[in-house]
Amino acid sequence: MIMHPKIFVAGHRGMVGSAIVRQLLVQGHPAERIVTRTHTELDLTEQAAVRAFFAAERPDQVYLAAAKVGGIHANNTYPAEFIYQNLMIEANIVDAAFRNGVKKLLFLGSSCIYPKLAPQPMREDALLTGALEPTNEPYAIAKIAGIKLCESYNRQYGQSHGLDYRSVMPTNIYGPGDNYHPQNSHVIPALIRRFHEAKVSQAPGVTIWGTGTPKREFLYVDDMAAASVHVMHLPQATYLQHTQSMLTHINVGCGHDLTIKELAETIALVVEYSGEITFDASKPDGAPRKLMDSSRLNALGYQCQVGLVAGLEAAYQDFLINHAAHT
Numbered sequence: 126m127i128m129h130p131k132i133f134v135a136g137h138r139g140m141v142g143s144a145i146v147r148q149l150l151v152q153g154h155p156a157e158r159i160v161t162r163t164h165t166e167l168d169l170t171e172q173a174a175v176r177a178f179f180a181a182e183r184p185d186q187v188y189l190a191a192a193k194v195g196g197i198h199a200n201n202t203y204p205a206e207f208i209y210q211n212l213m214i215e216a217n218i219v220d221a222a223f224r225n226g227v228k229k230l231l232f233l234g235s236s237c238i239y240p241k242l243a244p245q246p247m248r249e250d251a252l253l254t255g256a257l258e259p260t261n262e263p264y265a266i267a268k269i270a271g272i273k274l275c276e277s278y279n280r281q282y283g284q285s286h287g288l289d290y291r292s293v294m295p296t297n298i299y300g301p302g303d304n305y306h307p308q309n310s311h312v313i314p315a316l317i318r319r320f321h322e323a324k325v326s327q328a329p330g331v332t333i334w335g336t337g338t339p340k341r342e343f344l345y346v347d348d349m350a351a352a353s354v355h356v357m358h359l360p361q362a363t364y365l366q367h368t369q370s371m372l373t374h375i376n377v378g379c380g381h382d383l384t385i386k387e388l389a390e391t392i393a394l395v396v397e398y399s400g401e402i403t404f405d406a407s408k409p410d411g412a413p414r415k416l417m418d419s420s421r422l423n424a425l426g427y428q429c430q431v432g433l434v435a436g437l438e439a440a441y442q443d444f445l446i447n448h449a450a451h452t
């Protein structure tokens with residue numbers, strides 16, 4: 126009989142955490158071997174509670190997909206919460222995992238760890254080579270600390286305790302479970318909502334902030350989940366062969382980007398909104414380009430599966446079922 130590992134998915138109600146649970150189930154992992162706790166049941170910033178949870182549950186593996194996440198506005202307004210909560214969540218989980226015999230852990234970070242002016246596409250070795258984007262610096266610093274926590278525990282306890290803690294850095298993610306908040310959502314959910322509302326109200330046009338020329342990369346959430354499980358399952362020798370002990374993180378992207386104008390036109394097609402799309406060039410654009418170099422992930426055997434149109438169609442269906450009625 127196969128003994129499946131007991132897996133703790135931290136943040137299982139979030140967009141990415143819920144997709145990781147779905148992915149594990151699709152791959153045949155038994156539901157009873159997946160451990161979850163809601164934020165109310167277990168506040169991951171509380172060290173004693175996290176230690177008690179690990180001591181009681183003794184999971185074999187951990188996917189660390191819990192984080193305080195938000196857009197530019199939230200990051201600017203609550204920088205203390207972003208740095209404190211994310212540092213605490215990571216430090217508590219990594220240390221409690223180590224103390225309770227967890228051999229395998231996957232930490233989820235973000236592309237914002239890279240310097241604001243990193244060469245494009247951004248390679249893993251761009252980490253700590255320059256100043257960060259100031260708006261989300263506290264969040265990015267916490268995410269960099271998460272990578273360094275995993276690396277430091279590996280370096281100190283890897284040999285003696287068989288630790289193998291890994292990190293993945295995804296690009297912009299979208300899909301079912303996304304946040305459609307009117308003032309505080311990422312570009313894809315924001316545009317889905319705006320085009321949908323314009324369609325329903327038969328508005329003649331939609332105006333989008335900026336020139337529409339910046340280029341961005343997007344990853345469907347189920348691809349992120351599948352890539353996470355793939356990286357978790359890689360044999361240690363393979364992982365070590367493609368990483369260095371102080372440069373262990375792996376970018377997760379689909380390898381190509383498109384302009385905001387192209388994105389908006391694609392979303393309008395998916396939503397079936399036929400009004401005019403205009404751009405307000407007096408509003409800020411952000412960086413001209415943000416693309417990950419995902420060749421490390423590709424060399425490790427993972428290529429994204431879901432194309433943008435198929436992903437946007439699934440995201441729009443999720444919006445219609447779970448969000449449109451509540452607007």
Ligand SMILES: NC(=O)c1ccc[n+]([C@@H]2O[C@H](COP(=O)([O-])OP(=O)(O)OC[C@H]3O[C@@H](n4cnc5c(N)ncnc54)[C@H](OP(=O)(O)O)[C@@H]3O)[C@@H](O)[C@H]2O)c1
Pocket residue numbers: 135136137138139140141142163164165167168169170189190191192193194210214233234235236295296297298299311
């Ligand atoms: N979404 C993206 O585009 C994107 C891009 C790159 C990287 N990522 C990374 O992927 C990871 C997951 O992101 P996501 O988009 O899935 O975020 P999300 O939807 O906001 O999910 C985060 C989850 O963490 C939980 N959580 C937060 N603080 C907690 C605490 N103190 N104790 C217990 N649970 C807590 C949240 O629960 P509550 O909601 O109840 O607080 C939520 O279920 C993050 O590390 C993020 O940096 C996401």
